[in-house]
Amino acid sequence: MIKNYFKIAWRNLLKHKLFSFINIFGLAVGLATCVLLTLYIMDEMSYDIHHKDADQVYRVFMESAGTELATTAGPMAQTLQDEFPEIALATRVLKFPNIDKFLLKNNKDNIKLYETNGYYVDSTFFNVLTYDFKYGSASTALNQPNMVVLSEDVAIKLFGDKNPINEVIDIEIPYGETKYTVGGVFRKDTYKSHISANLLLSMRNNDVGTWVDSQEGILGNNLFYTYIKLKKGSDIANFEQKLPDFTQRHLGAQLAESNFERSYLTQPLKDIYLKSNMQWELSANGSMTYIYIFSAIAAFLLLIACVNFMNLSTARSEKRAREVGVRKVLGAKKKVLIFQFFGESLLLCLLALLIALVLVWTLIPIFNTLINKQLDLFAHPGILLIIVGLTVLTSVLSGLYPALYLSSFAPVTVLKGALVNSISAKSIRKGLVIFQFTVSAALILVSGMIWQQMNFLKNKDLGFKKEHQLLIPLRSSEVAQNYTTFKTELLKNPNVVSASAGDSYPGLHVISDNAFYAEDKTVQDNVYTRYGQVADDYIETLGYTLLHGRAFSKNRANDSLSIILNKTAVEQIGYTPETAVGRKVFYGNAEEKNHFEIIGVIEDFNFKSLHEPIAPYALLTLGQANPNYFVVTLSQANFAAAIKEVQGLWERLHPNIPFEYSFLDEDFYRNYAAEQRVSKVVFWFMFIAIFIACIGLFGLASFTTEQRKKEVGIRRVLGASVLGITSLHLKDFLKLVFTAMLVASPLAYYIGNRWLDNFAYKIEISWVHFAVATLLAVCIAVSTVGFHVVKAALSNPTKSLRTE
């Protein structure tokens, strides 16, 4: 029996090659997309689920004036552990500001390299978070000061394949060079964690360790990530309820004085990667929103492919109707027939699955570069179950309606040869095509909005000069201390327009902040202001616009008490840009009355990404501090050559330190990495959606024009022109496209606006978007059905009438 069904199904497939191709290929593309996106989603959901007792681990974060900050002060962990018996263990992670790369030196083998993602951690770190050790163990890895745990990759780069335990490496940061002993090597690929570390260094050490130890109180220097592990049976809600009291006890007086608010909260370890998006996260996290977006895209693409199957099966039902009739007369029950048609859709889905797996296999590397991940089809065994589930689901989704529809034919009517294409089936088909085009049109619209916004982000005037700006990180004390020599030498080069140095640059996360208030106001009125510390010529090099006053003088000692504010800061503090120069701003508590004198006012510029509006910002001189970055403006004409020359100079002055550079505009744009990734994915899946919908429409058009052949013949005989008949057919399809556009527009408007809400600076969605998208959709639809429509209109009427 089943053999018979498959035989029929198989022969039907071969007989109707166009339909089979459309169905199988469409479903294959749909399934392949689904599998790829499922892999992505599974990967995103696999973060931090591996830790031992992960359910009991939480991160403590704080909230102040509506802003959430992922970090707390250094002594927070110990204080909490001392005061709350339900905490089994508290441990800290420190991402030291302005060290984005560590210079690692294996002097024995003379290997030097820069490495990112190095974090200082407490010795208890591995008791709270679980790592897969290749060498060493959790208990011994950090049991002494000045120890370091390396990721497998870094260990191989430094020591090759040998076991590096107890080897000593020099680690250089701008504050000096220190010897560390390797205490362990962990495998990075086994587990995924929001702490994506390459190096984990002892918090007790000879470089930043003294600074860490000097931390007192929990008010300021909120730079530490604090993780707590609760004892079994303790309730986190209970613990959290006690935190306001704790805050009041420790900070009540200080907060009241400066009119600050602060509360401490906790978040589950497992939720951090997908659900946490605070200020000063350890590294860029994933996002639930994108999981939802990708799930929706996957589901809709599969549905679009299923719709093709439904439409083509019911449209062709006339051809199958006779078979249904005969089978019923020969004794087949409806149930048996439903089973048969299901079998057919299952067969089709299995064929589609084979192709889909080949597609996934070949497309995974491309997809990986698109989303910047290392997905592997077999990384999660669970994916196999999902693939089987998806295939069954697809065959049910696509096969259910046709099976019910086809098996319901009454033998008496179909055997008489009556037309079986009922009105209801036709309108369901139309509805399904509208659905397909709605999804495609919405994707076209949203992609258009995203594309325009990304363009806007790239081209918007940020208020400073971002092109042809070379950024050179100064990662060792040697170069940081001697930056003036480097600058003097640089400026001798005619291709160097300008050069300066500072602790940061626009687009980089600004961590220095203070709160200032005006002469006639009190500490209660202070304005939260971020600042950067800069060398002379900085304003000129970066191209900030000086509105009033002056820039810092060459002699920095003169300006140690001077401040330059941006317009927003001046206005919020309570001065006007015109009169601010010469006035003072105060900070600190009421008794001390520390102050700076305003020497200049600069025009607002985007010191942060366009996600956020411009906030108060100030510039101070570097004073005795070392700069972290060198900024060089190169001439446009000899850009490439100039970089070579800068590199040559660096290698002459600092032969022992690798030269590294980046470009300011690219670095700034990197703030939109997540959006860029999503925009690429949405673009690709828009094309796939349109492709699947179009091959379906192509098949349907071939069917409907075939069915109306006789009508066309009669019209032609009665004098209709080719153009008239073409437009008659096209009108039918265009009606569907316009309806889809009507449904898709508000949908896309809503989704687009939600996405644009991520940005403080954004494009306006206008009617132009909708007009262009409609035009595009019409063009796509016309070019898809055009072939069949024109073919039908041109066909010889005597032929089509004779065959009837």
Add this chain to the structure above:
Amino acid sequence: MLLQLNNISKWVHSGGQKVYLLKDISFWVNEGDFISIMGPSGSGKSTLLHILGMIDDFNEGEYTFLDESVHNLKEKYRANLYKQYIGFVFQSYHLIDELTVKENLEMPLLYKKYSGSERKAMVADMLDRFNIVGKKDLFPTQLSGGQQQLVGIARALIASPKLILADEPTGNLNSKQGEEIMDIFTQLNKEGVTIIQVTHSEKNMAYGSRVINLLDGSIQ
């Protein structure tokens, strides 16, 4: 007696009016009869045949088949009844194009729970009997009309029904092919199979033993 119809009527509503397709039809059929139903287009011949074959409903009257009251039977029992005792032959053969001759013959058996070896034997038997062993692996479209109808009859006979219902079995055939088919029916009838055929042709009518003339849904 094989079956009996008592005052069978069937109607449809068209424009608010009752239009009779069949009105007060009564007749009986004995085992071994060869009956021809005659009448012009639209007289209700096919509808009557479909009712006899239990694949169409009627609105009024009684239908007794082998002492079972068909009008009182549930759908399921009715289906079992016709599956077991009735075979259909159609004007346009209604073979399934995607199946070979052999597979078309096998199909009714699939719905009757015969084992694989039984099916094989029965199909071989039929191929033999109608002398079409050589054609068993061909598809219907590769056969002439007469040969297709031969397969159609073989398919109707394969489960050894008591009654064959034939709806203009020679309607699509030329006269020579038609004669051959009618000869086969005569032969079958001699072997004891009851046959009811719907036909337009006086010539075909002559093969039968009894004639029922229909006009506008009533027996004349």
